[in-house]
Amino acid sequence: MTERKIRIMVAKPGLDGHDRGARVLARCFRDAGFEVIYTGCHQTPAQIAASAMQEDVDVVGLSCLSGAHRYLFPQVVQLLREKGADDITVIGGGIIPEQDFQKLYDAGIKAIFTPGSTLDSIVDWVKKNIKPVE
Amino acid sequence: MYYAKEVLSQSGELRKKWEDEVRRVVSKVPDQKERWSTVSDLEIKRLYTPEDIKGMDFERDIGYPGQFPYLRGNQATGYRGRYWTFRMFSGMGSAEDTNKRWHMLLREGQTGLSTAFDFPTLMGYDTDSPKARGECGKCGVAIDTLEDFLMLVDGIPLDQVTTSMTINPPASVLWAMYCAAAEIKGIPLNKIGGTIQNDMLKEFIAQKTFMCPPEPSVKIVSDTVEFGTKYVPKWNTISISGYHIREAGSTAVQELAFTLRDGMEYVEDAINRKGLNVDEFAPRFSFFFNSHIDFFEEICKMRAARRIWAKVMRDRYKARDPRSWWMRFHTQTAGCSLTAQQPYNNVVRTAIEALAAVLGGTQSLHTNSLDEVLCLPSDQAVQIALRTQQIIAEETGAASTIDPLAGSYFVEALTNEMEEAAWDYIQKIDEMGGMVAAIEKGYPQLEIADAAYKFQRQIDANEKIMIGINKYVSGEDTPIPLLEIDDRVELEQMERLNAVRRKRDNKAVKKSLEDIKNACKKGENVMPYCIDAVKNLASVQEVCDIYREVYGEYRDPGLY
Numbered sequence: 001m002t003e004r005k006i007r008i009m010v011a012k013p014g015l016d017g018h019d020r021g022a023r024v025l026a027r028c029f030r031d032a033g034f035e036v037i038y039t040g041c042h043q044t045p046a047q048i049a050a051s052a053m054q055e056d057v058d059v060v061g062l063s064c065l066s067g068a069h070r071y072l073f074p075q076v077v078q079l080l081r082e083k084g085a086d087d088i089t090v091i092g093g094g095i096i097p098e099q100d101f102q103k104l105y106d107a108g109i110k111a112i113f114t115p116g117s118t119l120d121s122i123v124d125w126v127k128k129n130i131k132p133v134e
Numbered sequence: 135m136y137y138a139k140e141v142l143s144q145s146g147e148l149r150k151k152w153e154d155e156v157r158r159v160v161s162k163v164p165d166q167k168e169r170w171s172t173v174s175d176l177e178i179k180r181l182y183t184p185e186d187i188k189g190m191d192f193e194r195d196i197g198y199p200g201q202f203p204y205l206r207g208n209q210a211t212g213y214r215g216r217y218w219t220f221r222m223f224s225g226m227g228s229a230e231d232t233n234k235r236w237h238m239l240l241r242e243g244q245t246g247l248s249t250a251f252d253f254p255t256l257m258g259y260d261t262d263s264p265k266a267r268g269e270c271g272k273c274g275v276a277i278d279t280l281e282d283f284l285m286l287v288d289g290i291p292l293d294q295v296t297t298s299m300t301i302n303p304p305a306s307v308l309w310a311m312y313c314a315a316a317e318i319k320g321i322p323l324n325k326i327g328g329t330i331q332n333d334m335l336k337e338f339i340a341q342k343t344f345m346c347p348p349e350p351s352v353k354i355v356s357d358t359v360e361f362g363t364k365y366v367p368k369w370n371t372i373s374i375s376g377y378h379i380r381e382a383g384s385t386a387v388q389e390l391a392f393t394l395r396d397g398m399e400y401v402e403d404a405i406n407r408k409g410l411n412v413d414e415f416a417p418r419f420s421f422f423f424n425s426h427i428d429f430f431e432e433i434c435k436m437r438a439a440r441r442i443w444a445k446v447m448r449d450r451y452k453a454r455d456p457r458s459w460w461m462r463f464h465t466q467t468a469g470c471s472l473t474a475q476q477p478y479n480n481v482v483r484t485a486i487e488a489l490a491a492v493l494g495g496t497q498s499l500h501t502n503s504l505d506e507v508l509c510l511p512s513d514q515a516v517q518i519a520l521r522t523q524q525i526i527a528e529e530t531g532a533a534s535t536i537d538p539l540a541g542s543y544f545v546e547a548l549t550n551e552m553e554e555a556a557w558d559y560i561q562k563i564d565e566m567g568g569m570v571a572a573i574e575k576g577y578p579q580l581e582i583a584d585a586a587y588k589f590q591r592q593i594d595a596n597e598k599i600m601i602g603i604n605k606y607v608s609g610e611d612t613p614i615p616l617l618e619i620d621d622r623v624e625l626e627q628m629e630r631l632n633a634v635r636r637k638r639d640n641k642a643v644k645k646s647l648e649d650i651k652n653a654c655k656k657g658e659n660v661m662p663y664c665i666d667a668v669k670n671l672a673s674v675q676e677v678c679d680i681y682r683e684v685y686g687e688y689r690d691p692g693l694y
Contacts, residue, residue: 012690014253014268014269015253015254015256015257015259015265015266015269015343016253016269017337017341017342017343018342018381019342019382019690020381020382020383020470020586022694023583023586023587023693023694024383024583024586024587024590024694026694027583027587027694028587028590038692038694039692040689040690040691040692041342041690041692042257042265042342042689042690044264044265066253066269066272066273067269067272067273067509067510067619068253068268068269068272070268070621071267071268072268095507095508095509097508097509097616099616114474115473115474115507116473116474116475116602116603118593118594119590119591119594120594
């Protein structure tokens with residue numbers, strides 16, 4: 001088994017249009033040598049889960065700044081599980097109050113990055129926790 | 135400019151002496167960094183002198199307030215007649231919750247209202263649409279039908295208070311609700327005043343609440359411009375917005391250039407599509423800028439904006455009415471300059487940004503609350519933000535004299551530099567065939583993406599500093615109280631919407647929606663039909679679905 005490039009999908013669930021963070025991260029992951037798919041804004045959880053499977057990604061990075069993360073993030077994890085794609089790691093970021101962290105971890109979100117996180121810290125987390133194999 | 139030759143040459147000798155001194159000092163105490171630049175990365179010199187503005191002509195380039203080129207403001211009396219409008223952007227939960235907040239703000243001395251809608255409303259969906267789940271009331275107020283809207287404006291004197299509504303793709307629908315509410319309260323349309331944001335171009339560029347493709351989106355904007363010109367003469371039919379462009383990561387110059395070029399696109403469309411005379415509608419165009427943390431850059435941006443617009447309107451569009459030359463604008467302090475870390479520092483940042491907006495001559499101002507990086511603002515946080523404006527107005531003396539920084543070598547030189555850089559962008563977009571064409575190429579989107587990425591890299595490399603993020607980081611933050619929107623709001627709103635659907639005359643709704651569809655197909659103005667439809671209690675989504683059906687849907691191309 002040989003290592004290959006990490007495939008990551010940066011996704012914007014819900015109706016939120018605040019995409020600065022998502023786009024900066026997409027570019028940062030690309031510069032870090034990952035294969036990047038960016039969904040653009042206004043994706044439903046079902047669309048994200050379907051594209052993640054179709055694109056066969058290792059990680060989905062969800063970004064939400066509207067406050068709807070409590071509903072949207074767990075939905076994505078659940079839909080992936082229902083389709084047997086629970087090998088895809090889901091992480092998230094945006095305006096997420098600390099009091100919501102535990103609920104999101106319990107729902108299967110593996111890491112949460114909020115404003116002030118450095119790009120390198122996010123890339124490092126992904127490199128450390130995702131080991132794609134052929 | 136107004137310096138005699140001998141002053142400049144004397145200044146030359148003095149300058150040499152000063153430069154020698156600088157070299158001597160720097161050899162002992164080196165500068166803290168090699169390059170000093172604004173938050174937008176414009177390089178700033180150590181010192182500005184008459185040399186930097188020697189080409190300027192006082193009458194041509196600076197002049198008096200209330201006179202061309204309006205660098206120093208539109209009003210001859212400045213803030214002495216009245217301060218800027220204290221206008222706090224607010225909306226959360228249900229219409230009833232927001233109405234309570236509005237009354238609180240008016241009691242506390244706010245002088246104008248400004249509405250934040252939730253995402254389903256902003257995107258033209260009803261609360262119970264599958265696409266809207268989880269979003270109701272979260273970052274603004276949920277409005278589905280005229281019933282909600284009437285609750286929102288309950289007890290608000292619509293003929294005395296002006297209301298701004300941050301609404302874009304469904305602007306025609308929400309404005310129709312405002313008109314209908316006024317009518318129900320017995321107030322004629324020519325007595326109501328306010329603003330709809332209604333700037334679709336910057337949605338494709340930055341804010342990303344879009345519905346139909348750019349071309350038909352601009353058509354609907356021009357419908358509202360035409361309707362306002364004819365029937366609602368005190369309404370600002372558009373608020374051409376740089377705010378979101380900047381929040382998306384642009385530089386100050388990009389914000390300036392893209393916003394003004396957007397404005398030009400709307401002027402051209404109203405003239406070409408609607409056959410309006412420029413002086414009929416241009417006085418009701420308003421603008422909206424960001425006030426970021428780099429104090430002088432922001433002041434210069436606002437001054438440059440007024441001068442560019444005056445030139446554009448007089449020379450390019452041949453407007454004759456001086457009111458068409460005025461750039462009137464609202465300002466909001468920069469959300470993206472705030473930090474979740476050490477949140478009380480945000481009060482300081484906001485105060486400085488608000489002061490810049492006042493020195494830049496804004497007509498209206500929203501000051502962000504310290505908790506807005508974390509949630510919708512709490513009552514207490516909003517009050518501090520409003521008080522910040524009141525302190526600037528009443529205590530600091532900043533509003534006593536007009537454009538107090540005029541004549542500063544630095545401020546005039548930077549104003550000129552930003553204006554020139556903006557003209558370069560405007561020319562480039564002209565060459566592409568205008569803003570719609572530039573957006574279709576992804577040009578402004580990618581320019582902003584470049585700037586945003588560069589800034590983030592500079593933060594990560596400590597080349598730019600944000601206190602609490604990459605310098606003076608402290609371990610524990612003082613917790614602040616957070617406002618939470620209960621998930622029950624969504625269920626209650628769905629029930630309210632269903633109750634309306636049961637009681638309304640569904641035949642009448644269907645008929646009025648058909649009328650809108652026909653108007654769209656024939657290219658007629660949709661506004662009168664929208665007013666009829668909302669009066670019949672058609673929902674926001676029902677009208678927007680017609681737009682989507684006739685004009686098609688725009689999908690985010692996902693450029694990065």
